Amino acid sequence: xxxxxxxxxxxxxxxxxxxxxxxxxxxxxxxxxxxxxxxxxxxxxxxxxxxxxxxxxxxxxxxxxxxxxxxxxxxxxxxxxxxxxxxxxxxxxxxxxxxxxxxxxxxxxxxxxxxxxxxxxxxxxxxxxxxxxxxxxxxxxxxxxxxxxxxxxxxxxxxxxxxxxxxxxxxxxxxxxxxxxxxxxxxxxxxxxxxxxxxxxxxxxxxxxxxxxxxxxxxxxxxxxxxxxxxxxxxxxxxxxxxxxxxxxxxxxxxxxxxxxxxxxxxxxxxxxxxxxxxxxxxxxxxxxxxxxxxxxxxxxxxxxxxxxxx
Amino acid sequence: xxxxxxxxxxxxxxxxxxxxxxxxxxxxxxxxxxxxxxxxxxxxxxxxxxxxxxxxxxxxxxxxxxxxxxxxxxxxxxxxxxxxxxxxxxxxxxxxxxxxxxxxxxxxxxxxxxxxxxxxxxxxxxxxxxxxxxxxxxxxxxxxxxxxxxxxxxxxxxxxxxxxxxxxxxxxxxxxxxxxxxxxxxxxxxxxxxxxxxxxxxxxxxxxxxxxxxxxxxxxxxxxxxxxxxxxxxxxxxxxxxxxxxxxxxxxxxxxxxxxxxxxxxxxxxxxxxxxxxxxxxxxxxxxxxxxxxxxxxxxxxxxxxxxxxxxxxxxxxxxxxxxxxxxxxxxxxxxxxxxxxxxxxxxxxxxxxxxxxxxxxxxxxxxxxxxxxxxxxxxxxxxxxxxxxxxxxxxxxxxxxxxxxxxxxxxxxxxxxxxxxxxxxxxxxxxxxxxxxxxxxxxxxxxxxxxxxxxxxxxxxxxxxxxxxxxxxxxxxxxxxxxxxxxxxxxxxxxxxxxxxxxxxxxxxxxxxxxxxxxxxxxxxxxxxxxxxxxxxxxxxxxxxxxxxxxxxxxxxxxxxxxxxxxxxxxxxxxxxxxxxxxxxxxxxxxxxxxxxxxxxx
Numbered sequence: 001x002x003x004x005x006x007x008x009x010x011x012x013x014x015x016x017x018x019x020x021x022x023x024x025x026x027x028x029x030x031x032x033x034x035x036x037x038x039x040x041x042x043x044x045x046x047x048x049x050x051x052x053x054x055x056x057x058x059x060x061x062x063x064x065x066x067x068x069x070x071x072x073x074x075x076x077x078x079x080x081x082x083x084x085x086x087x088x089x090x091x092x093x094x095x096x097x098x099x100x101x102x103x104x105x106x107x108x109x110x111x112x113x114x115x116x117x118x119x120x121x122x123x124x125x126x127x128x129x130x131x132x133x134x135x136x137x138x139x140x141x142x143x144x145x146x147x148x149x150x151x152x153x154x155x156x157x158x159x160x161x162x163x164x165x166x167x168x169x170x171x172x173x174x175x176x177x178x179x180x181x182x183x184x185x186x187x188x189x190x191x192x193x194x195x196x197x198x199x200x201x202x203x204x205x206x207x208x209x210x211x212x213x214x215x216x217x218x219x220x221x222x223x224x225x226x227x228x229x230x231x232x233x234x235x236x237x238x239x240x241x242x243x244x245x246x247x248x249x250x251x252x253x254x255x256x257x258x259x260x261x262x263x264x265x266x267x268x269x270x271x272x273x274x275x276x277x278x279x280x281x282x283x284x285x286x287x288x289x290x291x292x293x294x295x296x297x298x299x300x301x302x303x304x305x306x307x308x309x310x311x
Numbered sequence: 312x313x314x315x316x317x318x319x320x321x322x323x324x325x326x327x328x329x330x331x332x333x334x335x336x337x338x339x340x341x342x343x344x345x346x347x348x349x350x351x352x353x354x355x356x357x358x359x360x361x362x363x364x365x366x367x368x369x370x371x372x373x374x375x376x377x378x379x380x381x382x383x384x385x386x387x388x389x390x391x392x393x394x395x396x397x398x399x400x401x402x403x404x405x406x407x408x409x410x411x412x413x414x415x416x417x418x419x420x421x422x423x424x425x426x427x428x429x430x431x432x433x434x435x436x437x438x439x440x441x442x443x444x445x446x447x448x449x450x451x452x453x454x455x456x457x458x459x460x461x462x463x464x465x466x467x468x469x470x471x472x473x474x475x476x477x478x479x480x481x482x483x484x485x486x487x488x489x490x491x492x493x494x495x496x497x498x499x500x501x502x503x504x505x506x507x508x509x510x511x512x513x514x515x516x517x518x519x520x521x522x523x524x525x526x527x528x529x530x531x532x533x534x535x536x537x538x539x540x541x542x543x544x545x546x547x548x549x550x551x552x553x554x555x556x557x558x559x560x561x562x563x564x565x566x567x568x569x570x571x572x573x574x575x576x577x578x579x580x581x582x583x584x585x586x587x588x589x590x591x592x593x594x595x596x597x598x599x600x601x602x603x604x605x606x607x608x609x610x611x612x613x614x615x616x617x618x619x620x621x622x623x624x625x626x627x628x629x630x631x632x633x634x635x636x637x638x639x640x641x642x643x644x645x646x647x648x649x650x651x652x653x654x655x656x657x658x659x660x661x662x663x664x665x666x667x668x669x670x671x672x673x674x675x676x677x678x679x680x681x682x683x684x685x686x687x688x689x690x691x692x693x694x695x696x697x698x699x700x701x702x703x704x705x706x707x708x709x710x711x712x713x714x715x716x717x718x719x720x721x722x723x724x725x726x727x728x729x730x731x732x733x734x735x736x737x738x739x740x741x742x743x744x745x746x747x748x749x750x751x752x753x754x755x756x757x758x759x760x761x762x763x764x765x766x767x768x769x770x771x772x773x774x775x776x777x778x779x780x781x782x783x784x785x786x787x788x789x790x791x792x793x794x795x796x797x798x799x800x801x802x803x804x805x806x807x808x809x810x811x812x813x814x815x816x817x818x819x820x821x822x823x824x825x826x827x828x829x830x831x832x833x834x835x836x837x838x839x840x841x842x843x844x845x846x847x848x849x850x851x852x853x854x855x856x857x858x859x860x861x862x863x864x865x866x867x868x869x870x871x872x873x874x875x876x877x878x879x880x881x882x883x884x885x886x887x888x889x890x891x892x893x894x895x896x897x898x899x900x901x902x903x904x905x906x907x908x909x910x911x912x913x914x
Contacts, residue, residue, distance in 0.1 A: 134866055156861040176864050192868050206870035215870055235873060245876055252867060280894070282838050304862035304882065305837050311879045 001033060003188035007041040016050035023058050032059060037187045039064055044090040045082035056097050063094045067103040070123050071116050074109050079143055091127040100184055102130035107158040108150035109136055117158050125169045129181040133162050163297050174254045176300050193249040212236045243270045248307045256294025277309040314566040315495045319387045321404055323429055324414035325422035325781060329444045333476040340482050341374035343555060371522055371568055372555040376486055384490050387568035396657030399604055402431055403584045406600055407509040407524035410438040410493030417443045417451035421459040422781035423722045429464045438493050441471035447478050463748050496566030503594040504528035506587040511578055513632035519575035526598055529564040535590035539597040543580050544590055545573045578635040604636045606654025608661055608765055609698045611679035613650030615888060615899055620649045626672035627651060637664055646806040646892050647677060652698055658765045677902040679808045683762045686713040686789050700810035703796045706847050713789040715761040723780040728753050730775045738763035739814060797822055800843040804893045808902060822852040832901040835859035840895055
């Protein structure tokens with residue numbers, strides 16, 4: 001086992017006693033190795049000293065904080081429960097505890113101008129070595145459904161500014177939405193993009209095993225009632241679809257596709273097909289180096305249009 | 312039934328002057344249709360006709376009528392299409408009758424189309440019975456309508472029937488006048504058979520069914536017959552009359568109207584206007600007036616998805632079974648792939664065909680801009696007929712281009728005459744004549760290029776006169792014009808589906824609107840896409856579609872991966888519905904929008 005990620009939004013919802021039993025279950029059921037990445041997701045409003053103490057004494061070495069923004073207006077618009085002060089405190093406490101911390105920021109909120117966006121990026125940059133930026137979408141069935149969000153052309157300058165600014169602050173964009181300083185990539189997320197096997201535990205968790213992707217039953221009671229494998233949904237990819245997906249996922253990252261490895265994994269024919277599909281596109285969308293192809297900054301901005309060619 | 316008890320007639324009326332309603336009333340008064348099965352516009356067979364309130368082709372009907380003096384008559388009502396596109400079919404329907412009800416709207420008076428059809432009827436010797444309809448309307452001016460009937464058409468209107476088909480007024484008088492005024496059908500039942508095909512339809516089970524009028528002789532079931540234009544011979548399998556459903560009879564004789572089924576597979580073998588005779592004792596000559604219908608408007612139909620080409624061909628073949636005036640032949644467009652160049656009698660005809668293909672045959676298609684037939688005189692003296700812009704040779708080889716012209720007649724209230732003259736002038740019309748019908752209404756006549764007429768003349772006329780003008784036209788042959796072919800290039804590649812022919816003075820303006828429209832409709836691509844209009848090598852208009860700058864980039868962990876893949880697949884599906892021109896995806900709407908370029912200019 002190389003990484004463990006305790007996520008699903010708000011594990012800080014659990015109190016100290018719950019965490020103790022969770023840790024006990026994990027210790028009994030899994031075999032941990034040295035140098036493993038163990039991440040926890042946390043929300044600034046529910047993170048407390050008990051959590052930090054328990055995590056520090058156990059194996060946690062990385063905390064991912066759902067900051068979203070430091071601007072009171074934006075936090076209110078998003079309906080977040082924390083304020084700017086709590087967000088900064090949470091970051092400070094994580095740093096004091098010695099965790100490698102990461103923060104999420106959201107862009108594309110109506111009224112969010114470059115000045116506000118810059119201020120969020122600057123504040124977060126000061127206290128983390130890893131951060132993710134997400135564009136807001138108003139998904140149906142969520143509280144934001146139907147609300148007006150920024151259009152692609154409004155979001156463009158914000159995303160582009162982040163690419164430029166974070167680079168100046170020493171961050172490397174290693175994935176469409178992820179930036180890291182000093183190579184502090186999130187190894188767990190990288191495993192998704194490399195199509196490595198992931199064991200999903202708990203209701204609604206996803207997993208992947210040699211071409212089989214599955215999801216556990218989502219309602220807690222149904223999940224608990226099930227015996228053995230608690231899969232509610234699975235999909236099994238054929239070799240070619242697997243190759244296409246692998247290529248798309250690989251192109252999310254700055255390492256892109258290494259053709260030699262790709263050919264060995266999936267064969268020459270599909271590699272050639274995918275290579276041809278990419279070669280039809282404008283060269284400035286890509287960086288080609290040492291037998292690899294990856295997206296340029298511009299390419300990252302136009303990912304969908306590029307990946308579409310590989311479906 | 313004796314011949315002197317038969318009356319064959321049709322109804323001549325302007326669109327929405329109440330023809331279908333009047334027909335409905337006649338069916339009710341003669342108790343031809345059971346009141347329980349009666350529905351409005353009973354004789355209009357196509358769904359599309361009812362919807363648009365126009366009659367494209369309707370079935371004849373035979374009514375039994377007991378006259379006031381107690382005599383029993385057979386009345387055959389033969390309906391006529393009410394649009395200029397179908398004037399040949401009208402003329403054949405008229406040829407099957409001895410008389411016509413000439414219906415005018417009491418509030419609107421005589422319209423251009425009515426005049427043309429009334430003249431055609433008079434030319435063929437039909438007795439005209441003037442009917443002033445809609446006298447129930449508050450705005451009705453029956454005396455004025457009568458005066459117009461006399462002054463414009465020249466019929467004696469002193470005894471015109473005042474009617475309201477809606478309220479059933481005047482229907483009894485109409486029926487009495489039909490039996491008294493309309494002549495008994497002439498013809499010799501003992502002479503060799505001569506039957507006129509005035510319409511034909513395709514039936515899935517019995518093949519082509521011809522609607523016929525026996526002019527001379529007799530037609531018996533089982534008889535060997537010959538179609539005189541095509542020379543085809545066959546057995547008359549079933550003959551019958553319309554009651555209003557098809558009801559078989561053993562024999563039809565001179566003067567009668569009925570139908571014939573003879574296992575005829577395509578409508579081309581039994582063309583409207585052809586004469587049927589008997590094989591054993593053929594008539595010496597065919598009845599006059601037969602013409603092969605020649606399309607005047609052409610456009611390309613292409614399947615949206617290339618794989619649907621055979622489906623489109625099948626659909627066109629089936630449509631043609633029902634409508635022999637449609638012509639089509641395969642053509643290839645570098646932009647749209649495999650499709651068909653189709654010929655129609657007019658724009659309405661084209662529109663109906665397109666809609667029927669979509670509705671009844673469920674094919675998704677792209678239609679290119681319509682155009683007329685051009686005659687091109689080459690520098691070496693050769694004369695070419697061009698049905699589409701790509702038939703045009705290089706500009707260097709063209710000596711002269713000729714285009715078809717029409718003589719257009721417009722009836723218009725005098726307050727709008729300036730606007731209509733302006734419209735005609737804008738459409739390159741040449742003034743022919745103008746006269747006052749009444750102090751308030753004029754008849755304007757222009758010589759106009761057909762190409763200008765087909766685009767949107769009718770709509771523009773309607774909007775500039777608030778619907779108060781009516782028009783009619785006839786073809787007057789080809790004339791030389793200063794025309795150019797304008798090519799449209801998307802990302803440097805000429806898209807043949809977008810090329811068009813226009814007058815050289817209009818090239819810049821039209822090029823502008825086409826290019827602007829395309830710029831709106833072509834989605835941003837990963838690269839900048841120039842759209843150009845060019846005459847030969849000379850670019851006259853250029854606009855660019857700016858490149859796409861950013862996509863929606865959601866996070867992608869664990870289960871998001873599947874969702875993401877599905878989204879990408881959907882995105883790709885959407886692109887598949889577009890036409891790929893070189894590296895550019897062009898949505899179907901861009902091709903459809905082409906048809907509306909002229910119209911939107913007004914907005």
